[in-house]
Amino acid sequence: MKRRSVLLLGTLGLAACSAEPPPHEPTYTNRLRIPPLADSRKSADGATEFALELRADGRSSFLPGTVTTTWGINGAYLGPVIRATRGDRVRMIVTNRLPEVSTLHWHGMRLPARMDGGPHQTIATGATWQPEWTIEQAAATTWFHPHPHERTAMHVYRGLAGLFLIDEPGGPDLPDRYGVDDIPLIIQDKRFSADGALVEGGVESGTFGFLGNRILINGTYDPFFEARTSLVRFRLLNASNARVYRVGFTDGRPVRVIAGDLGLLERPVDVDRVKLSPGERAEIVVAVRPGEQLLLDSRGEDSSTANDIEEEDFPLLKVVGAATLAASAALLESLGGAPATPPPAGARVRRFVLSGSEINDRDMDLSRIDEVVPAGAHEIWELDNTTYAHNFHIHEVPFRILDVDGTPPPEYQRGPKDTVFVPKKATVRLSARFGTHTDAVTPYMYHCHILRHEDKGMMGQFVVVAPGTEDRVSRSLPVAHTHHD
Known part of the structure; x- marks a missing residue:
């Protein structure tokens, strides 16, 4: 059904390793x-x-x-x-x-x-x-x-x-007591040999790189969390090398999304599942009843057109409500997130063609400036993916997803972002707002955040300069590396 083997090139030899024990059914016994x-x-x-x-x-x-x-x-x-x-x-x-x-x-x-x-x-x-x-x-x-x-x-x-x-001072009343009702969930996939060593085969090889068969949350395998408040805010981060997750609850209850990569939404959005490619974040708020047990998991997609990264179903976390819960303030229906500002008429459009491990037919070169952007610019970046699944991260620059193959993104993905999933052979358009820090010789990066692709050279560089000086910027950097020693 959901499980596909397109990515087995990225993990050749791992499944056949007799020293690697298979995962067991989840017991959720580790705090x-x-x-x-x-x-x-x-x-x-x-x-x-x-x-x-x-x-x-x-x-x-x-x-x-x-x-x-x-x-x-x-x-x-x-x-x-x-x-x-x-x-x-x-x-x-x-x-x-x-x-x-x-x-x-x-x-x-x-x-x-x-x-x-x-x-x-x-x-x-x-x-x-x-x-x-x-x-x-x-x-x-x-x-x-x-x-x-x-x-x-x-x-x-x-x-x-x-x-x-x-x-941010003066922000909305949200669960914010770290470790109590404001909880990070750093999601990573790993493989372990029988003696507990990390299996590193595939990290630096294959089409997509590493795909694990065990999930760690904050470095905990098979975890549970005991909730002591009626509302809990979970901050989700996909810190995996390549795997894409679709996070939700096994009982089908809606996931209440309050924020994406770079801040709060205008209002909470209820969805079945939150999709996170490597580097993406989302914040969700969960209502818990005393003694209740909730299972958070990841499900592979049914559609064969959405993603060609091998997908599997994974247990993530058991949430256990304590016998007595402290009452939380009700979640506001207006979160105060900034509304999107559409690109101005005549906004510059920059096109980036994504192939197997290149952008615009070029591998990364640390001494080359690929794009020069005037400070404060509001541009459209068009990502034309000609091959298998990628994602795209821009350093320093917040953006909004305009559309994917002409269709607006789901409402929970319409807030400010810095990383976006790019389905295979799809075109994604971004509305990008550049900052005011200028430097003609120190670049920012844009790249695929599937880490194997980044390391293979699927990355480019841009500088932000004072408006009107773009033509005076050298496209070659005098020094490829700045060492601190």
Whole structure:
């Protein structure tokens, strides 16, 4: 039915590995791990500082009786949750303790290009990088992960990722007590050998790269969460390398979506399931009754035309209502999300043809500027996918989905976004609003966020410059990498 084998090229040899035990039926016996909030301090100049250390010495227990070597940020696996408020000036003190060069990219953040953490802002082993910026965007669930050229897939798979939550003063009354009624759900697929080691075959090979057969939520396998309030806000992040999820409840109750990648919707939207490709986020609010048990899972799509990434049904999380629940404030019918602004008449249209691992027939070149955009521009970006499924992420730039093959997106996907799923042989049009940070020699990236595709070269670069100076910008960068050492 839903399960298709188109992607088996990405996992050749894994299923046949006799040392890899099959998943068992879910028992939901492991309490959901809640990543800790990151510690911060106020510097003498007034900035809020967060110290982050990329580590390769993690020892994690995912499956019973086994220990797995993992990478993490300030811990064995994943990173802490950074939480800051609009208007804060933040400084990240990022130290690389890995045995190889890496970076740390702030996915979904509006900030100067030189602070973005893309493949140009590399951090040598033992070095420290200190980007800083003022948070200038509305409340949102963003995240951070490495972005080293041609090695992103492996770094993320081994465990380097974390959430970055932005709050906004005066926002709507929503569940916001972290770890109580405001809960992150970082969804990742993995494979494990019999001794608990991460199976890495397929991460850097095949058509789509890695597809796992076990799901971790916040680094917890087979998890449950005990709700103690009548409403719970779950912040969903697809931090997998390639897999697409369709998240919903097994009893068919509606999923109440309140936010997408980059902020709140205008009003809650009830849907059967929320579709998330790698890098996408959504926030949902769930009503729980005392003693109730809810099962959150992912279902493959029935339509063979929607996606050609191998799809399977996966259990995700059991939500258990405590015997007594604290009453939550009723969910508002108006969330205050900004309405979409249509592109102006005569807006520039930029077309990007997506093929197997190229954009506009070119592989990534760190020394080449592909697009030059005037600051403050409001453009239409047209993604013409000529082959199998992709998705598309633009650094720094929020956009709205105009249409997919001429059809408007589902209502829950009409809020501000930074990553979009692009079905096979489909055309997706985006309304993109560019910021005012200008830099003619430090680029932002756009790329497929299926990490194998990104690493193979499905990525391009653009700079944002003062309006009227576009023709004076060199399309060649003098330095391909900026090392911090």
